[in-house]
Amino acid sequence: MGRSPCCSKEGLNRGAWTAAEDKILTEYIKVHGEGSWRNLPKRAGLKRCGKSCRLRWLNYLRPDIKRGNITQDEEELIIRLHKLLGNRWSLIAGRLPGRTDNEIKNYWNTNLGKRVRAKSAQASIVEHMGKKPANDISVSVPPTIRTKASRCTKVIVVPPQQGSSMSPQPLLQDGYITSDKEHAAPESIEVGAILNPKDGSISSSLMDFDMKDLGLSDLLDFNFPNFCNIPASNDKNDLTDNSISSTSHHQLMFDDETLEEWTGNGCIQPDDSSETQTLAAFLQSEEDWFGE
């Protein structure tokens, strides 16, 4: 049996919102704030379902909504995050200030999805013929990470070893997905090297972070290749400047190798029972490590 409807639909307006309804809703929320959606229509004098009011506010009326064309940077970020997260539109939207999950979902369904599928089909044909196009986002798509379950309490960035030719590798570490449990220390993060946001220099001192204060969004913001002095081969614009800029698009994303490493080396287990819940939590954080 179905559950009871969120509200009686009798006598309620449906369909497109009028300017007058928008005004009433906006004014009401300005005064009383968000929440109590079920009672809001009655109190505000709207003939709308509470859920409808909530949706209208979140997707359209909120003052911080950014409307207009999705930029190239945003598009690239959406593609990469979708690669990582799948259809977790709210999480993806959380990384795009001013964008709503609905907008991103629509944009994906009408633009990116088609394009990626088309490229995918093209790539599979080319691959079938023994060639593989370079720098194609649709090629070697790693398994989607489902953002549930597993904890991720630590991130360790191993500092470059003196005299070592090895590139330093960022490691996600926690009780479930670490490959080096000996270093595990709950609720903390050890960073063996600290990046100076101003000059890009790296210090080797150890530092603990409280993971409550550090989100994966920060990790997403953290340019590992830059940090690790890994040359960015894919993006000609990338890493010509060591500074960490809040407006620079490359700081918003991992490079493909990092993504694949995370998804391919067991650090992050796609479709595992112990999924990356923390990843989801991380992505919701808007705190910025570098205090942008």
Added chain:
DNA sequence: AACGGGCGCAACCGCCCAGCC
């Protein structure tokens, strides 16, 4: 100018989960 198909986007639907009692 009229018509029809395609597209984009706002809105709706139904399920799920967390919190509260």
Added chain:
DNA sequence: TGGCTGGGCGGTTGCGCCCGT
């Protein structure tokens, strides 16, 4: 502990606009 409620989420629908014929 279980039921109820509020709120969030992803999928789907439907309407209006645009463009080609």
